[in-house]
Amino acid sequence: MSTLKIGVIGCGSIAKHRHLVEYAQNEQVEIVAVCDIVKERVTEFAELYEAKAYTNYEDLLANEDIDAVSVCTPNYLHAPISIAALNAGKHVLCEKPMATSKEDAEEMIQAAEASGKKLMIAHNQRFVPAHQKARQLIEKGELGKIYSFRTAFGHGGPEGWSADGADSWFFKKEEAFIGAMGDLGVHKTDLLRFILGEEFVEVGAFVETSAKENADVDDTAVCVLKSESGIIGTLAASWSYVSQEDNSTVIYGEKGIMRLLDNPVDSLIIQYQNGEVAKYELGKMQTNEAGGQTSTEVIDRFVNSIINNEESPVSGVEGLNSLQVVLAALESQETKKIVKI
Structure with missing residues (x-):
């Protein structure tokens, strides 16, 4: 071509x-x-x-x-x-x-x-080298059975990034439909599905607007997710992390704990049950600040x-499966119930 x-x-x-x-x-x-x-x-x-x-x-x-x-x-x-x-x-x-x-x-x-x-x-989160490596290691059984996880994606909000600043469409429900949970949370639902190789089947969530006075969408969300094999964990998405971005994920398994983008140098660390530690320098996640990787x-x-x-x-199906977790979180907030996907 x-x-x-x-x-x-x-x-x-x-x-x-x-x-x-x-x-x-x-x-x-x-x-x-x-x-x-x-x-x-x-x-x-x-x-x-x-x-x-x-x-x-x-x-x-x-x-x-x-x-x-x-x-x-x-x-x-x-x-x-x-x-x-x-x-x-x-x-x-x-x-x-x-x-x-x-x-x-x-x-x-x-x-x-x-x-x-x-x-x-x-x-783009599934293409980050540390995340690609994490999926391979988990698939190979490096952590054994996976028990739980916690993941977060938060920063000070889109006003510093969006072309329209504080007047951005990100804060307007009729244009954005959803706030931090759609902007950042959906990245993490996609990442967890990718790394764990499983779909989520139940979601409970608090999805709130607490930090942004000019927003009619959520700016802080915390979800509890359960996968088809019973892995449970938390996902936080927020525009209220005022000093430093958090983009970390921790996976807890029977043989050890895996930390992703949780350390400024080593983007993947495994702390094994026997006391050994493996560190991988795989480059940084691309961020909105200077110094992120050049390409997503x-x-x-x-x-x-x-x-x-x-x-x-x-694919579109992958995108839909990641979106469904976010839609379930919104439903959970509205109904105050655990939502099955």
């Missing part, structure tokens, strides 16, 4: 710092179109990447030269734009959470099947899957 022609829909921070940069670094790709409803913003990126500027995504999708698109819009637009793009014969890389309901996510999966095009959800691998894997006609690296 010759060069893959890419369009990026939504030119906020995730497009600016991840998608556009990583497409530009990939030699098999040409960025031909960018789209954003803010004219000044899209014009700036169009000039920077020598691409055509659109303010309407439907016009971009009508461009037959475009092979694939990234959907980097507010959450409520993920499903409609992805479905329209798939129906227009484009491969789709969609930001997380893939949709705001199970029904919308299922429609996206059906559209991908009907069109024969790739649908990938941008869950999401773009490269998406591009490779199209060019080599391979399975989507994170």
